[in-house]
Amino acid sequence: MASDSGEQLAAMPGDWERALAVVAHPDDMEYGAAAAVAEWTAEGKQVAYLMVTRGEAGIDGLEPAESARVREAEQLASAGKVGVASVEFLDHRDGVIEEGVPLRRDIAAAVRKWRPELLLTINHRETWGGTAWNTPDHRAVGRAVLDAAGDAGNRWIFPEQLESGGVGPWSGVRWVAVGGSPEPTHAVAVGDVAVERAVASLAEHRAYIAALSDEPVESYARSFTEWIAGLAAERFGGRRCVTFELYPR
Numbered sequence: 602m603a604s605d606s607g608e609q610l611a612a613m614p615g616d617w618e619r620a621l622a623v624v625a626h627p628d629d630m631e632y633g634a635a636a637a638v639a640e641w642t643a644e645g646k647q648v649a650y651l652m653v654t655r656g657e658a659g660i661d662g663l664e665p666a667e668s669a670r671v672r673e674a675e676q677l678a679s680a681g682k683v684g685v686a687s688v689e690f691l692d693h694r695d696g697v698i699e700e701g702v703p704l705r706r707d708i709a710a711a712v713r714k715w716r717p718e719l720l721l722t723i724n725h726r727e728t729w730g731g732t733a734w735n736t737p738d739h740r741a742v743g744r745a746v747l748d749a750a751g752d753a754g755n756r757w758i759f760p761e762q763l764e765s766g767g768v769g770p771w772s773g774v775r776w777v778a779v780g781g782s783p784e785p786t787h788a789v790a791v792g793d794v795a796v797e798r799a800v801a802s803l804a805e806h807r808a809y810i811a812a813l814s815d816e817p818v819e820s821y822a823r824s825f826t827e828w829i830a831g832l833a834a835e836r837f838g839g840r841r842c843v844t845f846e847l848y849p850r
């Protein structure tokens with residue numbers, strides 16, 4: 602995913618307390634960013650997850666309603682392994698998420714509720730690099746997160762959320778960080794403990810992984826997580842890391 606251009610990556614900002622990750626599917630955070638989340642929560646930062654779908658179209662052999670039930674439970678277990686404070690689910694349709702006002706409205710509501718300084722999402726770009734085409738759900742959600750970071754601060758956008766009480770506008774998002782981007786700019790160093798927690802976190806997606814690989818779940822989760830953590834090390838002083846494309850605001 603990370604490009605192999607020789608340019609060094611900058612360190613991700615660390616002067617924040619609350620992050621909200623908004624991604625399309627259960628498993629999106631575990632395929633790459635979970636080791637960074639493990640580092641952050643170990644430092645006492647608060648990280649919450651918002652899933653735009655329940656991943657109901659993710660397992661070929663399971664009917665959507667059953668798949669949603671299984672994958673929701675797997676996501677909760679998975680987030681627990683890296684110290685995530687909260688996991689919530691929206692009910693957009695897996696596989697056919699529409700980028701548009703209803704999605705921005707839901708994300709803005711979550712931003713106004715959690716008041717994060719850092720918003721996380723995964724790759725909004727067309728490819729993962731080269732000709733590896735990204736999925737429409739990731740593109741739609743990533744772009745909507747970048748948009749909703751601004752919407753949340755404007756009291757005249759989705760004003761009904763403010764009138765119904767409980768939340769105010771939130772213009773405190775300082776960065777949107779996009780994981781898995783083919784054009785990373787920043788990275789977070791991840792130590793052995795964080796990588797182990799990320800392996801455990803990915804391995805919680807048991808039914809999902811079992812449906813796509815013959816490899817035992819633990820060994821699949823370990824090889825993927827260690828591969829990702831090493832991918833951009835040459836661009837980050839030889840340290841294992843998780844990369845992000847950072848959009849300061």
Ligand SMILES: [Zn+2]
Nearest residue numbers: 625626629739
């Ligand atoms: Zn996904």
